[in-house]
Amino acid sequence: MHPAPSVIAFTTLSGLGFGLLFFLGLGMPAARGLVAFVFYAIAFGLAVGGLLASTFHLGHPERAWKAFSQWRSSWLSREGCCAVAALLTMAVHAVGVIFFDHRLRLVGGAGAMLSLGTVFTTSMIYAQLKTVPRWNMFPLTPALFLSLSLAGGALLAGQDGKASGFLVLAGVTLLAYWYQGDFAFDDSETTLATATGLGARGQVRAFEPPHTGSNYLLREMVHEVGRKHSKRLRWIGFSLAIVVPLLCLLIPVEGLALKHALAGVAVLSHIAGVACTRWLFFAEAEHVVGLYYGKR
Amino acid sequence: MTDLPSATQRQMGLVIDLDTCVGCQACVISCKGWNTENYGAPLSDQDAYGADPAGTFLNRVHSYEVQPDHGPAQLIHFPKSCLHCEDAPCVTVCPTGASYKRVEDGIVLVNESDCIGCGLCAWSCPYGARELDLAAGVMKKCTLCVDRIYNENLPEEDRIPSCVRTCPSGARHFGDLGDPTSEVSGLVADRGGMDLMPEMGTKPVNKYLPPRPKDGLAAQGHGDIDLLAPLLSPVATDATGFLGWLDRALDKLPGGDH
Amino acid sequence: MTFQQPEVDTSPPVSDEIRKTTCYMCACRCGINVHMKDGKVAYIEGNRDHPVNKGVLCAKGSAGIMQHNAPSRLRAPLKRVGPRGSGEFEEISWEDALDIAQGWLQPLRKDHPEKLAFFTGRDQSQSFTSFWAQNFGTCNYAAHGGFCSVNMATAGIYTMGGAFWEFGQPDWDHTKLFLLFGVAEDHDSNPIKMGLGKIKARGTRVIGINPIRTGYNAVADDWVGITPGTDGLFILSLVHVLMKAGKIDLDYLSRYTNAPVLVNQDKTSPDYGLFLRDDHGAPLVINRKTGKLAPFDMYGVRPDLNGTLAMGEITHVSVFRLMADQYLDDGYAPEAVAERCGIPAPRIRAIAAEIARVAFDESFELDREWTDFRGETHKTMRGRPVSMHAMRGVSAHANGFQTCRALHVLQILLGTVEVPGGFRFKPPYPKPATAHPPPHCRVTPGKPLDGPHLGFVQGPEHLALLNDGSPARIDKAFTWENPMSSHGLMHMVISNAHAGDPYRIDTLFLYMANMAWNSSMNTRGVMDMLTDTDDNGDYVIPRIIYSDAYSSEMVAYADLILPDTTYLERHDCISLLDRPICEADGAADAIRWPVVEPDRDVRGFQSVLVELANRMALPGFTHADGSPKWQDYADYIVNHERKPGIGPLAGFRGDGSAAGRGAPNPAQLDRYIENGGFFLKHIPEEASYYKPWNRAYQDWAVDLGLFDTPQPYLFQLYVEPMRKFQLAAEGHGDRQPPDHLRQQIKDRMHPLPVWYETAPHGDTKFTVHALTQRPMAMYHSWGSQNAWLRQLHGHNPLYVPTKLMRETGLQDGDWARVTSPHGAITVPVLEMAALNENTVWTWNAIGKRKGAWALSPDAPEATRGFLLNHLIHELLPPKGDGLRWANSDPITGQAAWFDLKVRIEKTSPPKDRPQSAPDLPEMKSPVPPPSQDLAWKVGS
Numbered sequence A: 001m002h003p004a005p006s007v008i009a010f011t012t013l014s015g016l017g018f019g020l021l022f023f024l025g026l027g028m029p030a031a032r033g034l035v036a037f038v039f040y041a042i043a044f045g046l047a048v049g050g051l052l053a054s055t056f057h058l059g060h061p062e063r064a065w066k067a068f069s070q071w072r073s074s075w076l077s078r079e080g081c082c083a084v085a086a087l088l089t090m091a092v093h094a095v096g097v098i099f100f101d102h103r104l105r106l107v108g109g110a111g112a113m114l115s116l117g118t119v120f121t122t123s124m125i126y127a128q129l130k131t132v133p134r135w136n137m138f139p140l141t142p143a144l145f146l147s148l149s150l151a152g153g154a155l156l157a158g159q160d161g162k163a164s165g166f167l168v169l170a171g172v173t174l175l176a177y178w179y180q181g182d183f184a185f186d187d188s189e190t191t192l193a194t195a196t197g198l199g200a201r202g203q204v205r206a207f208e209p210p211h212t213g214s215n216y217l218l219r220e221m222v223h224e225v226g227r228k229h230s231k232r233l234r235w236i237g238f239s240l241a242i243v244v245p246l247l248c249l250l251i252p253v254e255g256l257a258l259k260h261a262l263a264g265v266a267v268l269s270h271i272a273g274v275a276c277t278r279w280l281f282f283a284e285a286e287h288v289v290g291l292y293y294g295k296r
Numbered sequence B: 001m002t003d004l005p006s007a008t009q010r011q012m013g014l015v016i017d018l019d020t021c022v023g024c025q026a027c028v029i030s031c032k033g034w035n036t037e038n039y040g041a042p043l044s045d046q047d048a049y050g051a052d053p054a055g056t057f058l059n060r061v062h063s064y065e066v067q068p069d070h071g072p073a074q075l076i077h078f079p080k081s082c083l084h085c086e087d088a089p090c091v092t093v094c095p096t097g098a099s100y101k102r103v104e105d106g107i108v109l110v111n112e113s114d115c116i117g118c119g120l121c122a123w124s125c126p127y128g129a130r131e132l133d134l135a136a137g138v139m140k141k142c143t144l145c146v147d148r149i150y151n152e153n154l155p156e157e158d159r160i161p162s163c164v165r166t167c168p169s170g171a172r173h174f175g176d177l178g179d180p181t182s183e184v185s186g187l188v189a190d191r192g193g194m195d196l197m198p199e200m201g202t203k204p205v206n207k208y209l210p211p212r213p214k215d216g217l218a219a220q221g222h223g224d225i226d227l228l229a230p231l232l233s234p235v236a237t238d239a240t241g242f243l244g245w246l247d248r249a250l251d252k253l254p255g256g257d258h
Numbered sequence C: 001m002t003f004q005q006p007e008v009d010t011s012p013p014v015s016d017e018i019r020k021t022t023c024y025m026c027a028c029r030c031g032i033n034v035h036m037k038d039g040k041v042a043y044i045e046g047n048r049d050h051p052v053n054k055g056v057l058c059a060k061g062s063a064g065i066m067q068h069n070a071p072s073r074l075r076a077p078l079k080r081v082g083p084r085g086s087g088e089f090e091e092i093s094w095e096d097a098l099d100i101a102q103g104w105l106q107p108l109r110k111d112h113p114e115k116l117a118f119f120t121g122r123d124q125s126q127s128f129t130s131f132w133a134q135n136f137g138t139c140n141y142a143a144h145g146g147f148c149s150v151n152m153a154t155a156g157i158y159t160m161g162g163a164f165w166e167f168g169q170p171d172w173d174h175t176k177l178f179l180l181f182g183v184a185e186d187h188d189s190n191p192i193k194m195g196l197g198k199i200k201a202r203g204t205r206v207i208g209i210n211p212i213r214t215g216y217n218a219v220a221d222d223w224v225g226i227t228p229g230t231d232g233l234f235i236l237s238l239v240h241v242l243m244k245a246g247k248i249d250l251d252y253l254s255r256y257t258n259a260p261v262l263v264n265q266d267k268t269s270p271d272y273g274l275f276l277r278d279d280h281g282a283p284l285v286i287n288r289k290t291g292k293l294a295p296f297d298m299y300g301v302r303p304d305l306n307g308t309l310a311m312g313e314i315t316h317v318s319v320f321r322l323m324a325d326q327y328l329d330d331g332y333a334p335e336a337v338a339e340r341c342g343i344p345a346p347r348i349r350a351i352a353a354e355i356a357r358v359a360f361d362e363s364f365e366l367d368r369e370w371t372d373f374r375g376e377t378h379k380t381m382r383g384r385p386v387s388m389h390a391m392r393g394v395s396a397h398a399n400g401f402q403t404c405r406a407l408h409v410l411q412i413l414l415g416t417v418e419v420p421g422g423f424r425f426k427p428p429y430p431k432p433a434t435a436h437p438p439p440h441c442r443v444t445p446g447k448p449l450d451g452p453h454l455g456f457v458q459g460p461e462h463l464a465l466l467n468d469g470s471p472a473r474i475d476k477a478f479t480w481e482n483p484m485s486s487h488g489l490m491h492m493v494i495s496n497a498h499a500g501d502p503y504r505i506d507t508l509f510l511y512m513a514n515m516a517w518n519s520s521m522n523t524r525g526v527m528d529m530l531t532d533t534d535d536n537g538d539y540v541i542p543r544i545i546y547s548d549a550y551s552s553e554m555v556a557y558a559d560l561i562l563p564d565t566t567y568l569e570r571h572d573c574i575s576l577l578d579r580p581i582c583e584a585d586g587a588a589d590a591i592r593w594p595v596v597e598p599d600r601d602v603r604g605f606q607s608v609l610v611e612l613a614n615r616m617a618l619p620g621f622t623h624a625d626g627s628p629k630w631q632d633y634a635d636y637i638v639n640h641e642r643k644p645g646i647g648p649l650a651g652f653r654g655d656g657s658a659a660g661r662g663a664p665n666p667a668q669l670d671r672y673i674e675n676g677g678f679f680l681k682h683i684p685e686e687a688s689y690y691k692p693w694n695r696a697y698q699d700w701a702v703d704l705g706l707f708d709t710p711q712p713y714l715f716q717l718y719v720e721p722m723r724k725f726q727l728a729a730e731g732h733g734d735r736q737p738p739d740h741l742r743q744q745i746k747d748r749m750h751p752l753p754v755w756y757e758t759a760p761h762g763d764t765k766f767t768v769h770a771l772t773q774r775p776m777a778m779y780h781s782w783g784s785q786n787a788w789l790r791q792l793h794g795h796n797p798l799y800v801p802t803k804l805m806r807e808t809g810l811q812d813g814d815w816a817r818v819t820s821p822h823g824a825i826t827v828p829v830l831e832m833a834a835l836n837e838n839t840v841w842t843w844n845a846i847g848k849r850k851g852a853w854a855l856s857p858d859a860p861e862a863t864r865g866f867l868l869n870h871l872i873h874e875l876l877p878p879k880g881d882g883l884r885w886a887n888s889d890p891i892t893g894q895a896a897w898f899d900l901k902v903r904i905e906k907t908s909p910p911k912d913r914p915q916s917a918p919d920l921p922e923m924k925s926p927v928p929p930p931s932q933d934l935a936w937k938v939g940s
């Protein structure tokens, strides 16, 4: 597809935000007062900022509230509901720890689950789409979103040990996702032959496009990344999102300042790396409609 | 509503004959004209006279080349609009309920006043049948001309989709595919009507009639027995013989004198 | 839970009003329903009652609304202020514009009417524009037919009194085999598609003979990817095989064709090759009943196909015997032609066999009694359900006339013209060449021309030559170079006028033809000719007046622009006197009327011509006292009479009930509007087939005013007038061709169809055929200003066959340099498999000049789009004899667009951004830049 910056920002930031909220909900770190305020501000900032970013690509953002209505079937609607529920629940939890020095365990636990749930619903928006075989991988796509969210959340939450673990998990998932994803289109068995129903007659090839002008589909869904380009970006993304943060965490260093500096590097590198892999997530996604336009 | 109806009373749809479609694009423009002026927001165009013209269309005609194992390549024109799927993923993904499938006829529609223009329904459609209108910010798709087919302001014979009415070669047929006795169901049965991307599980209502086998006459000369050869056995081997035959043949004509 | 869904209004109001008129987005002239909202055009659909389209409408027709609203519409008369070609104009008033035009034209009329060359494009008011030109007195008038498809029209009319084109149609209801030669779209756009749909629904086999397999040829059951220019050979090979097998309709040939007519065989006689005739001029046959000579049309005669007659020294033999001699020759055997045609011999035989099978084994009879011109009554009408259609693919070659003739000969041998299941004429056809006037060219200053400009020559005596033997016309129509050029040679006008060959002109007056672009061969050269100056710095073509409705490329090259309305804003007349819209089952004509008023200072061109005629007091237009007969075109349409009782429109004459003949009816236009914009009169059943020989049809046609007396005739397998030109070339007669043309006339003007190679460039370096096709959704250059249509075809790649792609190392999206003996262009390429492996092609007229049509200068039409015309020249490369040899058919002068051969090689893509070459400088737009965002909706 053509990766829209708003969507990359949304999934990257809100993933991190809800990841952080997850840990905050579980009381990690067990911050209180001002420190808690800072953590929550960051978490809400990321999560809400991400959600807001996602409305940028809407044709009618002013009607966004209507999107809560269809939770029974729509993952996008579920995501909206879940996100609001998570934010509200975590807000209650936040008020407790910031202002009353009191942690509502159950509320926090529920908030944590809802936060993860939000990330999961986000992932399902993509994973449900049969039309994009590279996304339509269960459980790999949700696993990828969740593990990255947890890794990022742990990093932000300063949970070094957990962060290392989740980073490793996310790294493995990412590699698996890429590996599997490269076969996904072929595995889906959707081809120009099935798309046109003409396969039994011979080799089908797209001839003239239906229009020389552009359209929504071509702009949005039919976008090709060069193989070389994507390989390089995979290296960069993987290094920034996984390897650099892991090194930062694992290098034994003396001194709090250095440690904090390294943690900062880890977080920034991770965010940059996730954004990069997200760009790839979208850019490499091939929609089956491309077949009709001879793009594959 | 985002839920799909458990069943629809009828399954109105199109049957498109790939054997007959000449790729003239009449249906494309007729659809553009009708839907610009009628249902919902007009189908807009951007950079209309500029370097990168683009616009919203609800129906597009592709073309494909097919190279069979033997014989020359074939070219097939391929119109495509919404197939009004029975299991329409575009409906269930819609977060607002703007996308829905009608109970009475199975038509899949977008209620433009509810649509937030998130684009997800277009993403979920394997066929590229939905286009977000840039000017209106809402999703547009084929309505099966729901504002024509029951329209009492139109003469009865015109209560068919605009694209069907205009198709010069008669390659587009409209009717109830849920009714096995309908004309369209008959065509599907006779001509082996097919689904596009059946593996997507969308169960399209619209069907495509495959092109008939081609280039059969070429084979006639190649096989062991040439079925048509006796038709061409010479009446004589030389011109004189030919004129002799001519005389005999003329005599046999009614009114010939022998 | 119950399923809930939003309410939809399924019965919204559709429009305030429907106005029925005639489409003009192409020459097919379908009926349209224009839906109006708030007085504006809202939506256009086909008119179900209309004989042409019966409700359907093509893409262009539906897009008419965007054409009508195009920002490229001219707004007022324009006077050139910059140099020619710059596009710099000032808007002036109509009064000034008409004064200027009158000031230029009136002196010419007084002294040298021929110094006005008035040529019109594809409009359908030729009976009116020619009437104007005739009354002005110039001999230099024609429409565009000469570069379009005159081969098709002329070959058809000389052979069988009617042609394909839009003058006839297959019997879609009965045909069981349809062969389509060289057609991408044609003028009968919607009817052909409707017909194809109809026969395909029955499972009727369609055979497409075309180097390119798109559109109609893509739906054809069998595709014959013939080598361009070789159809004649292929067809004559079918003739060979069918004749040899006796699969020809002897009864039909003997009754309805000149196959039995006796031909003089004495090589020394001045009548060698001419028909034996009686004292009344009737061709003679041998009556098989008596063995004696008889006129062909005698009651009870049984003309003998095998007739011979020795009269003293002189032998006469039947045309049919000459045909047997010629076509049974092994030179026409499939094996002999297969390689040149690119069709395997077994395939040719298979096609011949299928034709034979359907024509004879599937023949049938309709229970309709009819009486022929000899007075014999037939109980039934026999059907031979093989039909054919052809267009520019066969006609736009320099051997096109003979190829079209060959095709008609094939049809006639099968007995499948004007019979059920075969090919049928549309009124006013059938009409033999002899029923058309010959051309007229006698100019008298201040007086009208001595007769209609265009017509059908019957021999050298009809050529348009001056007393010194030089061409009378600027386009050299009806000269020894191309004696049977019935439509004139519009493509030679600018070139000849520039060269002063045969003479110089003063004013070039063009209407609706984009001659500085897609309409011309050698586009670049034409631009130079239009801007070239003499030693005094004056333009070589001193004055150019042009009428266009839009900001086309040609506008920039005129000195005075008379802006026309759009087709929804004016009166027009689609007349039986012209190119009508009839069906095989009925005569029809139609009008356009202003369904909306112009919102700019523009006027219908025909009305402007009426006004100019009135100002100059042209005889046909004014009464003896100089007062005008008509105020405007609508007035002319209603009140002009060609002959007493016969006017431009056949319907609702007299008191409104008369058809064909009748006094002018002041309410006629209203009656047309009430009737949906057209008039239709059905042909009675007993007159529906065998029309050239059918008494009932002939009487019906006389009733309707198509003829004054019945005009039965024989199909001309052997075209005697052609033989007369050959005789002249052989030295007979007093009008003699120049020596350099003798051999050409002897070789080419064979009275029985022949095939000859057209290797105009004779250069072995150029081996690849290069063609254009019309896109169904675009009309020449008009379509690009249409916001909807240009999204479909905004640029045109060169399609290259797979094999050639490999050989030249090309891949999709690469750029190639394409060279002809005449020039080179650089263009983007795409691969195509379903294509003759030695042919490249592109869509016609998509490429645009920067600055034209109100498009941005960086529009894809001007950057990636291109014209193949840059590679085609109106002249053949010089032969070293100092003569200008036209790239045209030597018989009719038809422009040989499709004889082009090129070389193709990969080239590096243009730097920075796509740009095809040549990249001509941008012209200044005479209209303001448009707004780019459209969301067109009228009414609330």
Ligand SMILES: Nc1nc2c(c(=O)[nH]1)N[C@H]1C(S)=C(S)[C@@H](COP(=O)(O)OP(=O)(O)OC[C@H]3O[C@@H](n4cnc5c(=O)[nH]c(N)nc54)[C@H](O)[C@@H]3O)O[C@H]1N2
Pocket (backbone or CB within 6 Å): C121, C122, C144, C147, C148, C149, C511, C512, C513, C514, C515, C518, C519, C520, C547, C548, C549, C550, C551, C552, C553, C554, C564, C565, C566, C567, C605, C772, C773, C779, C780, C781, C782, C844, C845, C868, C869, C897
């Ligand atoms: N390479 C190549 N070149 C070809 C051909 C080909 O096959 N290949 N085909 C040839 C043939 S057959 C033809 S007929 C010509 C056609 O070529 P043209 O006759 O030049 O065709 P158009 O481009 O339609 O241009 C006609 C002009 O009429 C103007 N016009 C449109 N509507 C109106 C109106 O209502 N009033 C007036 N006054 N003007 C109007 C248009 O703006 C345009 O400038 O092209 C020829 N050129």
Ligand SMILES: Nc1nc2c(c(=O)[nH]1)N[C@H]1C(S)=C(S)[C@@H](COP(=O)(O)OP(=O)(O)OC[C@H]3O[C@@H](n4cnc5c(=O)[nH]c(N)nc54)[C@H](O)[C@@H]3O)O[C@H]1N2
Pocket (backbone or CB within 6 Å): C026, C027, C122, C148, C149, C181, C182, C183, C184, C185, C186, C187, C188, C189, C209, C210, C211, C212, C226, C227, C228, C229, C230, C231, C391, C392, C393, C394, C397, C771, C772, C773, C774, C775, C776, C777, C778, C779, C780, C898
């Ligand atoms: N949509 C649309 N309709 C039009 C027009 C338009 O511009 N657009 N123009 C109108 C005009 S002015 C005209 S004259 C008619 C022309 O109507 P067509 O005759 O259909 O015109 P072309 O598009 O030139 O198509 C010529 C066809 O002949 C094929 N061909 C070329 N050389 C050969 C050959 O040697 N043998 C055979 N068998 N085939 C060959 C080409 O591949 C092409 O398919 O169309 C009219 N109708």
Ligand code: SF4
Pocket (backbone or CB within 6 Å): B081, B082, B083, B084, B085, B088, B089, B090, B091, B108, B124, B125, B126, B127, B128, B129, B130, B141, B202
């Ligand atoms: S074709 Fe696409 S838009 Fe139409 S119902 Fe099926 S999935 Fe939905």
Ligand code: SF4
Pocket (backbone or CB within 6 Å): B093, B094, B095, B096, B097, B098, B099, B110, B114, B115, B116, B117, B118, B119, B120, B121, B122, B138, B139
């Ligand atoms: S774009 Fe509109 S119709 Fe489509 S899913 Fe979003 S809200 Fe629903």
Ligand code: SF4
Pocket (backbone or CB within 6 Å): B030, B031, B032, B034, B035, B058, B059, B081, B082, B141, B142, B143, B144, B145, B161, B162, B163, B164
């Ligand atoms: S049914 Fe109506 S909306 Fe759908 S493609 Fe046809 S014209 Fe367009």
Ligand code: SF4
Pocket (backbone or CB within 6 Å): B020, B021, B022, B023, B024, B025, B026, B027, B028, B061, B077, B079, B166, B167, B168, B169, B170, B171, B172
């Ligand atoms: S209008 Fe008919 S023939 Fe033309 S492209 Fe559409 S379906 Fe095909």
Ligand code: SF4
Pocket (backbone or CB within 6 Å): C023, C024, C025, C026, C027, C028, C029, C030, C053, C057, C058, C059, C060, C061, C062, C189, C190
């Ligand atoms: S074929 Fe199309 S453009 Fe031509 S007259 Fe008919 S509707 Fe109009």
Ligand SMILES: [Mo]
Pocket (backbone or CB within 6 Å): C147, C148, C149
């Ligand atoms: Mo033409």
